[in-house]
Amino acid sequence: MTTDTLPAGDDVHLRARxxxxxxxxxxxxxxxAAGWLCLSSLLGFxxxxxxxxxxxxxxxxxxxxxxxxxxxxxxxxxxxxxQAGFGVSLWLMARLSRNVLRNPVTLVVAGHVWNLVVSxxxxxxxxxxxxxxxxxxxxxxxxxxxxxxxxxIVIWIVGMFASRAxxxxxxxQLYILASVFWFPWIYVTANGFIHQxxxxxxxxxxxxxxxxxxxxxxxxxxVALAAxxxxxxxxxxxxxxxxxxxxxxxxSLVLFTGWTGMSRYMGGxxxxxxxxxxGAASIFLLIPALAVVYNQVKTMExxxxxxxxxxxxxxxxxxxxxxxxxxxxxxIVSTFPIGRTLQLTQAQGGIDLxxxxxxxxxxxxxxxxxxxxxxxxxxxxxxxxxRFHFWFSAxxxxxxxxxxxxxxxxxxxxxxxxxxxxxxxxxxxxxxxAALAIGWFLIGLSNLSFVAxxxxxxxxxxxxxxxxxxxxxxxxxxxxxxxxxxxxxAQA
Amino acid sequence: xNEELPNPDTTHLDYGxxxxxxxxxxxxxxxxxxPLSGFQxxxxxxIVTAGLILVLxxxxxxxxxxxxxxxxxxxxxxxxxxxxxVIPGFEVKVDNRPWIDRWTEAGKEVYATCxxxxxxxxxxxxxxxxxxAGSEWVVNGSERLGAIMFPGILGAINVKGQxxxxxMPAQGALLSDKQLAQVLTYIRRSWGNNGSIVTxxxxxxxxxxxxxxxxxxxxxxxxxxxxxxxxPGAEVDPLTGLAPGASPASTPAGS
Numbered sequence: 001m002t003t004d005t006l007p008a009g010d011d012v013h014l015r016a017r018x019x020x021x022x023x024x025x026x027x028x029x030x031x032x033a034a035g036w037l038c039l040s041s042l043l044g045f046x047x048x049x050x051x052x053x054x055x056x057x058x059x060x061x062x063x064x065x066x067x068x069x070x071x072x073x074x075x076x077x078x079x080x081x082x083q084a085g086f087g088v089s090l091w092l093m094a095r096l097s098r099n100v101l102r103n104p105v106t107l108v109v110a111g112h113v114w115n116l117v118v119s120x121x122x123x124x125x126x127x128x129x130x131x132x133x134x135x136x137x138x139x140x141x142x143x144x145x146x147x148x149x150x151x152x153i154v155i156w157i158v159g160m161f162a163s164r165a166x167x168x169x170x171x172x173q174l175y176i177l178a179s180v181f182w183f184p185w186i187y188v189t190a191n192g193f194i195h196q197x198x199x200x201x202x203x204x205x206x207x208x209x210x211x212x213x214x215x216x217x218x219x220x221x222x223v224a225l226a227a228x229x230x231x232x233x234x235x236x237x238x239x240x241x242x243x244x245x246x247x248x249x250x251x252s253l254v255l256f257t258g259w260t261g262m263s264r265y266m267g268g269x270x271x272x273x274x275x276x277x278x279g280a281a282s283i284f285l286l287i288p289a290l291a292v293v294y295n296q297v298k299t300m301e302x303x304x305x306x307x308x309x310x311x312x313x314x315x316x317x318x319x320x321x322x323x324x325x326x327x328x329x330x331x332i333v334s335t336f337p338i339g340r341t342l343q344l345t346q347a348q349g350g351i352d353l354x355x356x357x358x359x360x361x362x363x364x365x366x367x368x369x370x371x372x373x374x375x376x377x378x379x380x381x382x383x384x385x386x387r388f389h390f391w392f393s394a395x396x397x398x399x400x401x402x403x404x405x406x407x408x409x410x411x412x413x414x415x416x417x418x419x420x421x422x423x424x425x426x427x428x429x430x431x432x433x434a435a436l437a438i439g440w441f442l443i444g445l446s447n448l449s450f451v452a453x454x455x456x457x458x459x460x461x462x463x464x465x466x467x468x469x470x471x472x473x474x475x476x477x478x479x480x481x482x483x484x485x486x487x488x489x490a491q492a
Numbered sequence: 493x494n495e496e497l498p499n500p501d502t503t504h505l506d507y508g509x510x511x512x513x514x515x516x517x518x519x520x521x522x523x524x525x526x527p528l529s530g531f532q533x534x535x536x537x538x539i540v541t542a543g544l545i546l547v548l549x550x551x552x553x554x555x556x557x558x559x560x561x562x563x564x565x566x567x568x569x570x571x572x573x574x575x576x577x578v579i580p581g582f583e584v585k586v587d588n589r590p591w592i593d594r595w596t597e598a599g600k601e602v603y604a605t606c607x608x609x610x611x612x613x614x615x616x617x618x619x620x621x622x623x624x625a626g627s628e629w630v631v632n633g634s635e636r637l638g639a640i641m642f643p644g645i646l647g648a649i650n651v652k653g654q655x656x657x658x659x660m661p662a663q664g665a666l667l668s669d670k671q672l673a674q675v676l677t678y679i680r681r682s683w684g685n686n687g688s689i690v691t692x693x694x695x696x697x698x699x700x701x702x703x704x705x706x707x708x709x710x711x712x713x714x715x716x717x718x719x720x721x722x723x724p725g726a727e728v729d730p731l732t733g734l735a736p737g738a739s740p741a742s743t744p745a746g747s
Contacts, residue, residue, distance in 0.1 A: 016520050096526060170527060233527035243529035245538065272558030272567035279556070283549035287542050294538065299530075336556050336568070373519040418577050469519065 021101040029087035036079025043072035044440035070137040084364040085223040097164030110152035171246040172226035179222040213261030224363035228316040241298035249291030263334035282334035289327040315366025322358030347408020378462030380470035392446030400439035407432035591733030599678025614683040622651035625683035635721035638698030646708035694725035
């Protein structure tokens with residue numbers, strides 16, 4: 001590689017220049033994403049209350065569950081997830097392409113437009129103008145602006161790749177490019193199918209479910225995988241275990257994801273093979289998931305305990321495991337024998353959250369913990385707060401996913417039985433869904449600590465001493481000794 | 493890569509930034525090099541696992557694909573549809589009467605247009621409007637009847653041995669082929685009349701033939717059409733509304 005031939009000092013300078021050039025856009029995306037994340041956690045809490053005690057919210061249609069829940073989900077996806085993804089993708093692409101971001105005026109403008117679009121979209125749902133198509137709830141007039149601002153943002157990512165100094169592509173770059181090209185395709189296709197006036201209504205629902213699945217596994221997941229493929233070798237200081245396995249993981253994900261999704265309506269008035277193909281593709285997704293996790297575990301082999309100390313590594317490793325769990329649960333629920341009772345219940349939402357929150361969001365946290373100290377020039381203020389953030393998030397998302405799946409199990413047989421009334425199914429799920437309020441409360445608390453730390457970093461009130469990186473636990477005397485001694489020796 | 497670093501122009505320095513090269517943040521300095529890919533081969537176990545997953549998914553696809561039939565929404569063997577649920581207040585009424593009854597009933601509704609002159613009982617008004625019940629113009633060949641619908645009639649006409657001198661307005665512009673077919677079938681088969689069924693297809697022939705005519709018919713012109721001439725068109729089964737012997741799986745539109 002090019003960098004190997006350069007003197008070490010130049011490499012450090014290049015990295016510093018790249019980081020500095022990205023500082024403003026990245027902090028913009030990370031802070032706005034974190035803001036939406038806090039809002040979404042709050043709305044998750046309030047919407048769970050709204051489902052359980054609707055009488056509290058009687059007089060305010062905007063706070064009814066039917067509007068709050070979509071606002072919560074869309075804020076999580078378009079407010080937090082996409083923007084955190086922009087920031088992380090930009091940084092990874094710049095670092096891996098050895099490219100400095102020059103005069104990113106349109107990037108920042110498009111970022112503002114994106115935030116505006118998301119705000120207007122969420123407002124349109126609150127006012128009752130939403131489309132009530134899950135994950136595509138924004139008023140239909142908003143979608144063109146959203147696509148345009150997306151393209152004006154990611155064109156910078158593609159541009160940096162196109163003019164890369166490092167000619168060989170690392171697997172993270174492939175993932176980011178796939179994600180960047182996938183989103184406009186599925187967004188335009190889904191909106192086109194759903195909002196044209198003719199066409200079978202059933203197919204619109206099916207296309208909607210295809211969109212959700214592709215958003216999870218081909219727009220969000222690749223960004224998180226790119227980040228963990230970067231973080232794991234970077235923190236452990238090892239090359240990725242197997243290039244061949246990484247390639248298999250990437251191409252099988254690309255190959256199978258486009259077929260997934262329609263299994264969410266199995267047994268519906270669709271041609272029977274559509275949901276079945278979706279189910280089979282969901283099973284096939286186990287191949288990329290296993291390939292990724294195996295590759296990362298082998299990369300970390302012998303250094304697995306580092307996840308106790310490095311925040312980036314711990315969040316990323318948790319994310320990869322959650323990816324495997326999410327894919328496995330999705331494969332199970334997508335097949336007919338089990339899906340026939342679990343479909344259309346809260347369980348599918350819980351399994352989606354395992355992927356969106358347990359996997360994607362946690363990996364993004366790891367990436368942000370890794371990136372921000374580099375771009376602002378100080379260390380995270382407080383290690384125990386990172387620990388708090390990790391555990392509350394992990395327990396929060398674990399509880400939410402588990403209770404949504406239990407609620408699905410309780411509801412499934414009622415929904416599948418045509419002689420039962422729908423409200424019975426809702427009542428069956430309620431005791432479990434009450435726990436969602438607790439889960440989102442835990443997550444909300446953890447995200448407050450994250451935002452507080454991020455705010456301190458943005459105003460440069462981070463730690464500035466010679467203690468090295470902020471770790472989750474104080475390192476034992478003998479742990480990083482080797483690493484730190486060599487580093488200190490190099491610096492001296 | 494050999495540009496002068498960092499930018500010596502201190503006016504562009506960001507907050508908290510110092511111009512010395514030495515001051516590059518420790519996080520960037522301590523960093524390990526950008527990740528590389530190792531070249532471990534894919535192990536046999538990984539290949540076998542991937543193969544097992546492919547077999548599992550393929551088996552599922554084979555078992556539940558429903559023959560890739562575009563019109564089949566179930567894929568399990570021995571499928572029986574659940575009975576239609578009975579919801580109080582939402583009973584679905586299924587009309588099981590023969591097609592011809594539903595067809596003439598629709599015709600009766602259209603006949604409201606005609607009943608002002610020809611009367612609901614089809615007897616007309618003596619000396620003013622000719623009767624339809626038992627009228628040779630109505631029950632004989634359907635072509636004359638179809639022809640009358642388009643430009644109408646002006647002048648004297650002899651019906652059941654009595655001369656009526658008036659105006660029959662054109663109906664073709666107001667009623668669709670289907671409505672005309674329904675109302676013609678109705679008048680040909682009501683009040684003791686026993687004419688043949690008129691279908692939408694037959695009315696379409698009449699419209700193609702006479703629809704462009706502007707001048708209303710006179711009796712002499714109508715007499716030029718043979719009295720037993722029928723509008724061409726396939727016969728239908730009065731029970732199903734389909735060609736005789738066709739499968740009654742679906743009822744024709746508008747039945």
